[in-house]
Amino acid sequence: MPELPDVEVFKRRLDATALHQTIGGVEVEDERILRGCGPAELERRLQGRSLESSRRHGKHLFAGLNSGDWLELHFGMTGDLAYVEDVEDAPPHTRALFHLENGHHLAYVDRRKLGHLALLEDVDAYLAELGLGPDARALGPEEFLERARGQRGQVKCWLMDQEKIAGIGNVYSDEVLFQAGIHPRTPVKALSGTDLWELHRTLWRVLDAAVQAAVRPEAMPEGFLLPHREEGAPCPRCGTPIQTIGACGRTAYLCPSCQPVS
Secondary structure, eight states: OOOHHHHHHHHHHHHHHTTTOBEEEEEESOGGGEESSOHHHHHHHHTTOBEEEEEEETTEEEEEETTSOEEEEEOTTTEEEEEESSGGGOOTTEEEEEEETTSOEEEEEETTOOOEEEEESOHHHHHHHHTOOOBGGGOOHHHHHHHHTTOOSBHHHHHHOTTTSBSOOHHHHHHHHHHHTOOTTOBGGGSOHHHHHHHHHHHHHHHHHHHHTTTOGGGSOTTOSGGGOSTTOBOTTTOOBOEEEEETTEEEEEOTTTSOOO
């Protein structure tokens, strides 16, 4: 599932290509991806409008229109955003095409159709309605420590709880915990203030590295788990075979030597 770094890459792609472009038309290939409006209304409210700003919160991307409305792009489990010169170049599983007046096209791609597009009037009210916590990359160390106080359960679950911290999912919680040397099942209450301070620093470092690598595993820094995230693969630090365990209803990848049970 696209997580914070993926959606930040999509945001930067949108900013670099479609920002300040006027939408000439919208073509929806599968209306099941729409929330709260149909294809005709979506086109009516977008046609002739320009994309003037963008905003990301956790795994959600919002494009601000010069009408004052916002277009939400949520990417579900398999979403992507592509900018193409010709319609024929649109990736497989493109569900909506935004035709721009410069002759190019913005393609919303969603293979499993678990994401959605929606029109919003107030992003902050929408985020409050969803009950999302603060964006992980906007969370300072003091607030991070404050939010950890009194938490029950495992640290991996806490990092992945979107109501606590928005943007981190299964993949990047594994990477953060690997880099911090913390076992996924460690209780949050067992972490000292120093542990939590280091965990926060590691969180920022991992997210920034993933964005700089355009979320390509092969471009991640040396010593990162992601390019080796396969059961039995050698740990990039010590060579111990990577193990999988169940945590928070998901499969967690870890090095049993670098992340011992505390």
